[in-house]
Amino acid sequence: MKITKVLSLALAATLPAMLMSPLASAEDFPSRPITEIVPYPAGGSSDLAGRALANALSGHLGVNVVVDNRSGGGGSVGISALARARADGYTIGVAPIGTIANQPHMHRTPYNAESFDYLCQFYYGPEVLVVKPDSPFSTLKEVIDYAKAHPGKLSFGSPGPGTLPHLDMLRFQQVTGIELTHVPFAGDGPGLTALMGGHVDLYMAMPNTVTDRNLDAVAVFSEEPMSSLPGIQTVMEQGHDMTASVSGGLVAPKGLPSAIKQKLVEGCEQATQSEELKTVLGRVGFEARYQGPDEFRQLVERTSEVNGRLIKEVIKKGGGR
Template identity: 40%
Template sequence: MNLRRRAFATFATFAAGVLACTFGAAALAGDAYPQRPITMIVPFGPGGTSDIMARLLQQPLADALHGTVVVDNRGGAGGAIGMSLLKRAKADGLTIGLSVIGPEVLQPALRDTGYSYQDYDHICRTYSVPLMMLVPADSPFHSVADVIGYARSHPGKLTYGSSGTGTILHLAMAMLMDKGGAQALHVPYKSTGEMVTALKGGQVMLFNETPTIAKQYGLRPLAVFADHRVANFPDVPTMAEAGFTMTPAGVWGGLIAPKGLPPQVRTALESACQKAIGTQAYVTPAERVDTPPAYQSGAAFAAFAKSQSEAYGALIDKLGLAQKQ
């Protein structure tokens, strides 16, 4: 009898444990993602474009997910520190990042960073601002053909500025010179402010920057490095319209995550991102800083990152800028 009671007690204890685990797992599975706050890593310090765009997205994304999103600035090494940290994070959807062209595409082509665009799941692109070729209002150049013509007839005499060697501002012009079979002298600066001073002082003849800079400093755009014209500059042609078909060049950003997100989490994030950047809470301030939404789905964003990586990687190799060992 005692043996029967002990056996029954053992079975009852075992059954209770199984039921507890079953109900516990069911409850966990039923919890809506995210169960905890989401950390959004920004690979630059506070105050820059990527930080501004991340903070504009922060609350609309949190609202769309019915959760909390915390921005974590991790600057350094041209954005590579933050990207490396994101790569090592657990792929559970609780750590995501705001990727931009420099850290994701350009830095891995310039040097060994330990990561590439293939090491991340792409969730959505949120913005993309094309570069424009800008000259002073009194410049003798009135078209891209004028610029290329001068560069061809005066090799190395055309001077242009950028915010640093290997930046998108530099590479876009180098790509154009390559397409046009021309030569120009690159003059790197530390900031756009320095470039503007140099342009107005005659130290450089032109540079590439965003529409915001064109408006802010009263510069004259000759063409836009994009597949379509800019709404606020309807008379400015694209590079293709100007006679030079080339890879679009601009400043873009979007959400990525460590490789291997669970499908349901990835779907939730992509849906929330699309919803967030369609809200007035995001659109209005984004347009105010001349960086309107430019949504791409996760698949489209991944394909875009691949094409940008291949195009700029080839250009960097051709120019001999790569520092890889």
């Protein structure tokens, strides 16, 4: 009897604390540093964007947000580590759309587009179709007309099979009814070098690369013309219903407590307004563009659906033009 009574009293004493602890944890969050996984090496555009976001988040949340670079596998190593992390708000990650939406279709990964809680999109950059120096083409129409008359003769470079620029060029061929030859490279650097050396005819580049390297652009894949590219019409203005961009955001392991998620969402929205973030993103060719959790999740799901179909129907069947 005595033992039963003691256990009952102990349970009664601890039960309120047990019931209150999740709420108290959410109210106290964050009480220690937060780890932000960046799935690419230090010094790259994703890393610089992630560090600028981490600095802005630190100011808003009142604790250090520490960047942890986990590179490899086209970003899938870092995103896999994030998916396996504890869903307590103390591990978050930068999620480029290409990594989170495309990689699960390219090879087996321990995650897919539904494996995360989405916090916000914070960067965006439209792609630009450029031609090699001294190209005979000065307009998108000239490119398309020639490609239709000479299927497979024009080539385009990409940073590698299954990357966003590669998949966007596949979509572009489908939208315009043309056939191009794909020449993959090990990253943007070698691809752009090949373009500038005249070894490929076309390339998808970022706006800052176009201006910094004085590349010849024939179309921008944004919804509206860009002030930084005067005189360059959008693809839609030139009669083809397509946009294409490189973008990404902040995600966390699935299952965050709602109060903790809300604090991170609010922090992400505030951080996107940071002047430091805008400056850093501008230097690497992006702009700060906020979208809330639902909008960002829907964007990833749409991208996964469209690009997953392309990967299955074209790349995995050996027709990765």
